Amino acid sequence: MRRQLTERRIVMASHNEGKVRENAALLAEHGIEVVSARALNLPVPEETENSFIGNATLKALAAARASGMVALADDSGFSVASLNGDPGVRTADWAEQPDGRRDYAAAMARVEALAAPHPDRTAWFTCALVLAWPDGHTEGFEGRATGQWVWPPRGEAGFGYDPMFQPDGHHKTFAEMGGEAKHAISHRAAAFRLLAEGCLKG
Numbered sequence: 236m237r238r239q240l241t242e243r244r245i246v247m248a249s250h251n252e253g254k255v256r257e258n259a260a261l262l263a264e265h266g267i268e269v270v271s272a273r274a275l276n277l278p279v280p281e282e283t284e285n286s287f288i289g290n291a292t293l294k295a296l297a298a299a300r301a302s303g304m305v306a307l308a309d310d311s312g313f314s315v316a317s318l319n320g321d322p323g324v325r326t327a328d329w330a331e332q333p334d335g336r337r338d339y340a341a342a343m344a345r346v347e348a349l350a351a352p353h354p355d356r357t358a359w360f361t362c363a364l365v366l367a368w369p370d371g372h373t374e375g376f377e378g379r380a381t382g383q384w385v386w387p388p389r390g391e392a393g394f395g396y397d398p399m400f401q402p403d404g405h406h407k408t409f410a411e412m413g414g415e416a417k418h419a420i421s422h423r424a425a426a427f428r429l430l431a432e433g434c435l436k437g
């Protein structure tokens with residue numbers, strides 16, 4: 236039996252505005268309000284695990300313990316089949332420049348350069364969502380969206396690697412689809428559906 240989320244206000248344990256926006260919209264459908272980690276000045280924990288669930292768990296626990304509130308963390312990433320699932324858990328690191336800023340155009344170009352020689356263009360996004368309570372209890376869920384990587388990148392909406400990912404059954408990239416359409420089929424929405432079934436029944 237999963238622990239039920241009874242709070243109507245939780246902390247979003249993420250410093251990525253795109254992820255905070257998408258998760259806040261999903262939570263709002265269930266009448267749950269979000270306080271951002273940035274608003275509470277929460278530290279950015281080091282992501283030392285080698286799984287999405289592992290990193291989401293450590294981010295959620297750090298935020299729950301620091302804030303005394305239930306926290307939701309999102310650890311996610313982009314995987315390319317011909318690269319054995321890379322960049323995967325290290326997706327954010329691939330975008331990081333020596334000055335600490337993120338350059339997604341450069342990160343996407345790196346993926347393309349490595350993957351281009353391979354005929355298989357299969358790619359997927361993974362999203363792990365973990366709820367953590369201040370007493371240390373956690374509940375975790377993982378969702379996926381599968382499709383193809385495309386080049387050149389297309390579209391302006393979304394964030395991160397969205398312009399180079401075309402989900403199965405669609406002719407637009409996530410960045411061309413815009414919020415609502417991405418929402419219906421994304422890895423984040425898939426993980427959230429499981430979370431709602433598990434922890435938002437009560």
Ligand SMILES: O=c1nc[nH]c2c1ncn2[C@H]1C[C@H](O)[C@@H](COP(=O)(O)OP(=O)(O)OP(=O)(O)O)O1
Pocket residue numbers: 248249250251254282309310311312313326327328330360393394395396397409421423
């Ligand atoms: O829907 C998505 N569309 C495009 N790109 C995406 C998506 N979802 C995750 N991504 C990329 C962004 C980041 O490069 C990495 C996640 O890294 P990840 O450590 O989970 O998040 P983050 O460091 O940006 O924020 P934080 O750890 O504070 O939640 O995958």
Ligand SMILES: [Mg+2]
Pocket residue numbers: 282327
């Ligand atoms: Mg991160």
